[in-house]
Amino acid sequence: MAGDPNAVRNVALVGAGGAGKTTLVEALLHKAKVTNRRGSIDEKNTVTDWDDDEKERQQSILASPVHLPWDGNTLNLVDCPGALDFIAETACALNAVETALICVNAHDGVSVATRRHFRLARDLGLACVVVVTRVNGENIQPDELYTGIQKAIGERAVPVNMPNVFGHDVSSVHDIFAEDLPDELKDQAAEFVQQATDRVVECDDALLEKYFETGEISKAELADAFPRALRQGNIVPILHVAVDNDIGVNQLLNFISKDCPHGCRRNGELIRPAVGADGEDVPVQAETGPFSAQVWKVQIDPHVGKLAFLRVWSGELAAKTQFVVARTGETERIGDFLYMQGKEGKPVAKAAAGDLVAVAKVEDLRIGDTVTDGSANFTLRPIAAPEPKVMLAIEPKNRNDEAKMGPELTKLNESDVGFKAERNNATNEMVVYGMSTLHLQIVLGRLARKKVETVTRTPRVPYLETVMGNGDGRHRHKKQSGGRGQFAEVHLRVAPRERGSGFEFVDEIVGGSIPRNFIPAVEKGINEQLEKGVIAGYPFVDVAATVYDGKFHDVDSDEFSFKLAAAAAFRAAVENARPSLLEPIMEVEIEIPSRFMGDISGDLNSRRGRIQGMEQDQDHAHIKAQVPLSEILNYSTELRSITAGEGDYSFKLSHYEPVPAHLASDVIAKSKEPAHA
Secondary structure, eight states, rough: OOSSSGGGGEEEOOOOOTTTTHHHHHHHHTTTTTHHHHHHTTOOSSSOOOHHHHHHSSOOOEEEEEEEEEEEEEEEEEEEOOSSSOOOOOOHHHHOSEEEEEETTTTTTHHHHHHHHHHHHHTOOOEEEEEEOOOOOOSOOOOHHHHHHHHHHOEEEEEEEEEEESSSOOOOOTTTOSSOOHHHHHHHHHHHHHHHHHHGGOOOOOHHHHHHHHOOHHHHHHHHHHHHHHTTTSSSEEEEEEEEEEEHHHHHHHHHHHHOOOTTTTTTTSSSSSSETOEEOOOOOOOOOOOEEEEEEEEEEETTTEEEEEEEEEEEEEEEEEEEEEEEOOOEOOOOOOEEEEEEEEEEEEEEETTEEEESSSOOOOTTTTOOOSOOOOEEOOOEEEEEOOOEEEEEEEGGGGHHHHHHHHHHHOOOTTTTEEEEETEEEEEEEEEHHHHHHHHHHHHHHTTOOOOOOOOOOOOOOEEOOOOEEEEEEESSSHHHHEEEEEEEEEOOOTTTTTTEEEEOOOTTTTTTGGGHHHHHHHHHHHOOSSSSSSSBBBEEEEEEEEOOOTTTOHHHHHHHHHHHHHHHHHHHTTTEEEEEEEEEEEOOOGGGHHHHHHHHHHTTEEEEEEEEEOOOEEEEEEGGGOOOOOOOHHHHHHTTTOOEEEEEEEEEEOOOOOHHHHHHHHSSSSOOO
C-alpha cells in the first residue's frame, strides 16, 4: 500500500456511542471485499472492537485502524470510541487523519459528544463529513435531524445525497446533483443544491465572482471545486446510510475516495504543522521532504510488547532499518512496518507519506513523539489531548505489589494519554487521573489483570496553608544530657505575600546575635516546616519570614539546634498571624442539553459554585463556573446521573482562596486524627 500519498485517504469515524461507527466500518470492509462477512457487535466478532473490555461492554474503547482498497486508492479508517469517557483516544486519532466522518444516528440526532468531536476535528483543520446512519429506523423526523446538525455545525452542513424515504421502507440513496431523481425528492434536492452551491463557490474568488455575475455555475466547475471547499471547511456534506439494508455504503466509499483530502493536504495547507530548532514554523513537504512520522497511539500487547502506531507525514522509510526519536536523539532499530486490521498486523516493506503503520518492540516511544530518518530539521507539533478530570488515590493491596505497581502504572500512562498517575506532594498520595469513573475502572481492571491488586479511595484535597496577617514568634531550643548540649534561640516575624509569590526569607540580624554561619540553618529549618505545614499538614505558601534576633552559645550551639529553633519559632509566629487554609478553585465548563439547565445551575450553587456565564440555544447549553475542587471530586458520576448520561464537563485549576472558617475547622480536625491502616 505504501507509495503515492495522493492515493491515500485517512479518515477517523467519530460520533456519539450508538451512532453505528463500528457497524459502518464492518460494512465498508465487507463492501471492499477485505472481509468475507460482516462482523456483529452482538456476536463480538467485529474487526475493530477486538479488545476483551470492548467485547464485554459492547462498545468501542480503543481507536482502532483498518485499511481497505477502493477505486485505486487506499482508505485508512480509524474506528474511534463514541463515549466521552474515552475522548483522549479519539483526540489522538484525529491528529493522524485528514477527514473526520461524524456519524449521527438518524433517530437520536446530535448529542453533546457529537459537538465535542466536531470541535476537536474543526480545531485541527480537518475536513468534516456527516454520515447519518440507520436511516431505516423508526420515528425519524428529518427536519429536526437536519436542524440539529446545522445548530451544532453551522449552515455549512448540507445534504449531498438523500434517502428516498426515512424508515423501514427506505430502498435507495440519491445524489442531489443527479438528473434522474424521483419526483418526490426534486423540490427538496433543489434547495440542497442551492445551499451546496452557495457554500462551494466561496472557496474560490474567481468562481464566486462568476457566480455573482451570471447566477450560474456548471456541474463540472462545481465538482472540481467541491474537494477544495470540503478541505477548507466551507462545506460539511451530509450523507446517509442504512447498513442493514446495504444502502448508501457504496456511495459513501465513492465519496471518500473521490472528494476527501488525500495524504498530502489538510485544510488547504501542506499537511501537519511542524517547528524548527528555534521554534519557527517549518513547512513539511509530504512527497519531497525527509522521512518524518508521529506516534499517535501506543498499545501494550501481551504477545508482541509495545506497539507504536505512526502517521507518516513526509518521505518514506524501508522496514528493518532505523529511525531517530526526536525527543531523545536516540537511533532505534526497527523491524517490520505493520498495517493493522484491528489487532492483526500485516508486514509491509516500507512506509511512505500518508501511511498509518505500526512498529513493534521500540520501547522508548511515547504518544506525540516525532521520528525521522535523521535528516529532518523539524519536530511535528505535539498532540494535545483533553485533561483528565476524575481522580482516585491508589495504593497496592499488599506490600508485595508495591514494586510492581509503579512500572505498570507507567505502561498504562504510555498507552493512554487520558490516564495519568503521579504522587501528589501536598497529600503524599499516589493519585490516578482519568476522563471518567468508567475510564478509571477499565484502566485499573487492566492493572488487576497484571496481577497487581490495588485499593482506591477518594483522594485528599491538596489544600495549602498561609497567613492572613502579621505575627511574631520566638523559640529557645535547649537540651543538656551530659557532655556537649544543644542551644539556639530564634526570633522571627511572618507576613503574608501576594498569592502565588511563594516564600521569602529575610535576614535582619545585626550585632551577631546569631552568627552568620548559622543563618542558612535557620532558613533550612523554616523551609522544612513549610513543606510539613503548620495547621493541618499541608504545604505552607506565600509568606515572608524575617529573622531579626536570637541567641547562641559558644559551645552548645550548632546548625541542628538552630534548624529546630527556627522551625518552632516559625510555628509560633504563624499561630499569631491568622493562619488560613487555602483550597483549589477550579474553572469548570459544562455542556448539557438545555432541558437540564435549571438542575445543573441549582446543583452548582449547592456546591459553593459561582456561575460565570451561560450560553443557550434551543437544545444545548454551555455553563462556565468556578467551583471548589472539594465539591466536585466525584462530579463525573453526579453529572452523568443528573443529565441521564448526556452531560460533559472539563476543568482546570483557576486559583486558590481561603476555605470558609466552618469548613476549615473540619479539615484541620480531620488532619489531627490518627491515620488508619
